[in-house]
Amino acid sequence: MLETVFVRLRLVLIAFAAVTGLVIVQLLRVDFGSQNVTYFRALSDEISQLSRDFEPARGHIYDRTGELMATNGVQYELGISPPYVVNREDVVNTLSDLLDMSAPAINAAIDSPDRYVLLQRPVSAAVGAKLKDLADSESVNLGGVDLTPFPLRTYPGGQVGAQVLGFVAYNSAGAQVGYFGVEGFYNDLLAGRSVHGIEQMVPFDVQLEPDPDQGADLYLTIDRDIQFLVENTLNSAMAEYGAEGGSIIVMNPRSGEILGMASWPNFDPNNYVTSPPTNPANPGVSGQYEPGSTFKVLTMAAALDAGIITPQTPFMDSGSVEVGGIIINNWNGGAWGPVDMQRCMQYSLNVCLASIATWLGPTNFYNYMLAFGIGHQTNVDLAAETPGHLKLPGDSDWFDSDLGTNSFGQGVAVSPLQLIAAVSAIANGGVMMQPHVLARVTDSGADHVTQQQVLGRPIRPETAATLTQMLVASLEGGEGSQALVPGYSIAGKTGTAQIPTPGGYDETETIASFIGWGPADDPQFIVLVKLDKPSSSIWGSETAAPVFSQLVQRLVVLMEIPPDNVRQALQAGN
Amino acid sequence: MIDTMRTNPTAPLLRAFREAPWRTQTQAVAVVSISLLVIAIIGGFYLTVASRAATAGRDLQRLEVQKTQLVQSNGELLAELAALRSVTRLAARAQALGYVAAQPEQIDYLRVAEYPWTAQTSAPPRAVTPPTAAPNALAQVANWLAQVLQGLVLGGPGQGG
Numbered sequence: 126m127l128e129t130v131f132v133r134l135r136l137v138l139i140a141f142a143a144v145t146g147l148v149i150v151q152l153l154r155v156d157f158g159s160q161n162v163t164y165f166r167a168l169s170d171e172i173s174q175l176s177r178d179f180e181p182a183r184g185h186i187y188d189r190t191g192e193l194m195a196t197n198g199v200q201y202e203l204g205i206s207p208p209y210v211v212n213r214e215d216v217v218n219t220l221s222d223l224l225d226m227s228a229p230a231i232n233a234a235i236d237s238p239d240r241y242v243l244l245q246r247p248v249s250a251a252v253g254a255k256l257k258d259l260a261d262s263e264s265v266n267l268g269g270v271d272l273t274p275f276p277l278r279t280y281p282g283g284q285v286g287a288q289v290l291g292f293v294a295y296n297s298a299g300a301q302v303g304y305f306g307v308e309g310f311y312n313d314l315l316a317g318r319s320v321h322g323i324e325q326m327v328p329f330d331v332q333l334e335p336d337p338d339q340g341a342d343l344y345l346t347i348d349r350d351i352q353f354l355v356e357n358t359l360n361s362a363m364a365e366y367g368a369e370g371g372s373i374i375v376m377n378p379r380s381g382e383i384l385g386m387a388s389w390p391n392f393d394p395n396n397y398v399t400s401p402p403t404n405p406a407n408p409g410v411s412g413q414y415e416p417g418s419t420f421k422v423l424t425m426a427a428a429l430d431a432g433i434i435t436p437q438t439p440f441m442d443s444g445s446v447e448v449g450g451i452i453i454n455n456w457n458g459g460a461w462g463p464v465d466m467q468r469c470m471q472y473s474l475n476v477c478l479a480s481i482a483t484w485l486g487p488t489n490f491y492n493y494m495l496a497f498g499i500g501h502q503t504n505v506d507l508a509a510e511t512p513g514h515l516k517l518p519g520d521s522d523w524f525d526s527d528l529g530t531n532s533f534g535q536g537v538a539v540s541p542l543q544l545i546a547a548v549s550a551i552a553n554g555g556v557m558m559q560p561h562v563l564a565r566v567t568d569s570g571a572d573h574v575t576q577q578q579v580l581g582r583p584i585r586p587e588t589a590a591t592l593t594q595m596l597v598a599s600l601e602g603g604e605g606s607q608a609l610v611p612g613y614s615i616a617g618k619t620g621t622a623q624i625p626t627p628g629g630y631d632e633t634e635t636i637a638s639f640i641g642w643g644p645a646d647d648p649q650f651i652v653l654v655k656l657d658k659p660s661s662s663i664w665g666s667e668t669a670a671p672v673f674s675q676l677v678q679r680l681v682v683l684m685e686i687p688p689d690n691v692r693q694a695l696q697a698g699n
Numbered sequence: 700m701i702d703t704m705r706t707n708p709t710a711p712l713l714r715a716f717r718e719a720p721w722r723t724q725t726q727a728v729a730v731v732s733i734s735l736l737v738i739a740i741i742g743g744f745y746l747t748v749a750s751r752a753a754t755a756g757r758d759l760q761r762l763e764v765q766k767t768q769l770v771q772s773n774g775e776l777l778a779e780l781a782a783l784r785s786v787t788r789l790a791a792r793a794q795a796l797g798y799v800a801a802q803p804e805q806i807d808y809l810r811v812a813e814y815p816w817t818a819q820t821s822a823p824p825r826a827v828t829p830p831t832a833a834p835n836a837l838a839q840v841a842n843w844l845a846q847v848l849q850g851l852v853l854g855g856p857g858q859g860g
Contacts, residue, residue: 128720128721131720131721131724134724134728135724138731182770182774192781192784192786193777193780193781193784196774196777196778196781197774197777197778198774198775198778199771199774199775250775274771276774279778279781281778281781281782281784281785282785282786282787283785283787285785285786285787325756327756328752328753328754328755328756328757328759328760329749329752329753329756330756331756331757331759331760332759333759333763334763349786350786352786353786353787353790610803611803611804612803612804613803678802678803679800679802681803682800682801682802682803682806687806687808688803691808695808695810
């Protein structure tokens with residue numbers, strides 16, 4: 126009896142051992158010996174691991190006072206995993222209500238043999254939130270509906286500062302990329318660095334997700350209040366003067382900080398598909414034009430600095446002068462008789478400035494223009510800057526007559542930023558500062574402040590002071606008097622530039638502009654106003670100059686600049 | 700053999716006991732049982748550790764999801780706050796409330812010692828910085844204003860007494 130029990134026990138043991146052996150053999154076969162080992166391992170990895178890039182959050186963009194100008198919101202990708210759909214009716218009814226999709230299309234997605242079917246991308250945050258709420262409330266069964274969040278670049282101010290900021294879109298690889306403006310120029314800084322890693326799905330193997338290098342936060346020199354003022358002023362000017370386009374830039378001549386910059390038409394960085402940027406996206410930096418009489422400031426600066434004239438140097442204006450075989454006339458075709466250099470600027474006499482350029486000679490004249498940065502990029506930290514165009518003696522397209530026409534801003538192309546940077550040298554005692562929009566970078570908790578850089582010293586401080594006084598005097602009672610701001614000393618110059626056409630110059634339309642700075646004895650801002658093809662008047666003195674005045678009257682309030690008498694009294698008391 | 704039996708009469712019994720088939724099988728069963736027990740204990744330990752690791756992993760997954768949701772939510776709130784503070788909205792709201800933009804002639808200037816004159820021309824300030832303890836003029840004015848506002852809200856120092 127006892128022996129029979131032992132025999133049975135032995136048989137059970139042998140059976141267990143055999144089963145165990147079979148299991149071990151099978152495990153070894155799967156692990157090492159099976160032809161399917163690759164397949165099984167791949168299948169295991171596919172189920173348990175997800176190889177992907179861990180993307181960092183894109184850095185924020187702030188204005189100079191710390192107000193947020195660009196941040197990250199969320200949007201969703203909505204898809205269906207057909208095998209996991211539990212209640213077809215709930216899914217179809219809910220999605221067809223919330224999305225702009227028909228029930229048959231959703232049914233077709235559910236019937237698909239694929240494991241995942243993309244229904245819509247992007248889906249707004251609001252719709253995503255509604256779907257989540259419905260799923261959480263369990264009033265409907267949305268099993269099989271996949272809602273995957275992904276970042277959405279958001280600009281809280283809407284169009285305010287759009288051309289400076291640029292926008293962000295997804296490239297073909299599915300990565301966020303900045304285009305134009307700060308987003309484009311500082312894309313690498315803002316984007317951070319993604320990390321490639323493996324996300325483990327099996328809880329036993331889960332590890333902490335890798336931490337990618339977050340994008341840096343940028344603090345701009347832009348003041349959003351000034352930016353808003355600039356854009357509002359420009360929009361009003363467009364309507365008031367019937368212009369087709371325009372640009373306004375406000376800069377601090379002492380530091381090169383751009384405080385506000387706008388062009389019209391603008392675009393909406395939140396909806397760049399329906400409201401796309403113009404070409405170029407930021408005409409203030411990327412667009413070029415013939416500046417006309419505002420360029421005379423540079424010619425006069427060169428001549429004063431070279432010592433060939435003084436403000437009192439007499440000039441007999443006969444109404445025309447021949448330079449390089451062409452006859453140059455004044456803007457109104459008239460002759461002003463005996464004048465001095467002060468009057469030349471006050472009446473904006475082409476004949477006078479062309480004569481001055483010939484006195485300077487081409488070498489001197491163009492050396493000064495190059496020193497002012499004409500024909501070269503300012504290297505501002507904004508995407509797609511144009512270098513403008515300055516023909517030089519020796520170039521195949523340069524003729525002797527260009528010396529005369531260039532002196533009053535014809536036959537030379539500049540960007541608005543290039544011109545304001547050049548003229549800022551006169552406002553800033555002969556020192557031209559590097560224009561820039563980045564004030565500070567915060568990266569991984571460390572601050573990096575942008576160092577202000579000198580772009581050049583094209584003229585001596587004495588020349589700058591003399592010319593400033595000339596321009597202050599020429600505005601008062603001159604053709605640019607509408608640019609004056611009560612209580613503040615303003616130096617500036619109007620410009621009315623003809624528009625080049627393939628056969629010469631447009632006879633009817635102009636680019637009206639004004640460039641000025643103040644307070645003249647303590648300059649804290651320099652402003653360029655440019656209006657393209659104003660229809661109410663072709664003259665800069667009647668369009669751009671009053672726009673300048675209107676803008677500066679608000680600008681001094683925002684910048685807390687008291688009227689000259691108050692400021693001087695306060696400074697004297699200190 | 701006879702001599703041996705004479706000297707140790709219990710030897711055959713002991714030998715028979717040792718060689719009894721049931722005893723040999725009992726030893727084998729005991730060895731297997733102990734082995735199984737050891738394996739079971741080790742397996743138990745392994746299962747406990749694996750279970751804890753899996754629980755921790757699941758917690759980690761949950762926390763990662765939570766972290767992602769919080770970061771996302773934080774971003775949404777930041778964007779919402781920024782939209783509420785946007786200059787476009789504030790300007791429209793101010794206009795709706797009847798405010799107009801100040802003009803230079805509407806402003807009176809006062810001399811305030813240590814006033815930061817070069818607010819616009821100097822390097823931009825930090826975005827969000829805690830108020831410093833330095834008792835400069837601006838801080839004093841701000842403190843005074845805060846006290847006045849607090850007094851207005853609370854209805855003066857006598858309230859609640």
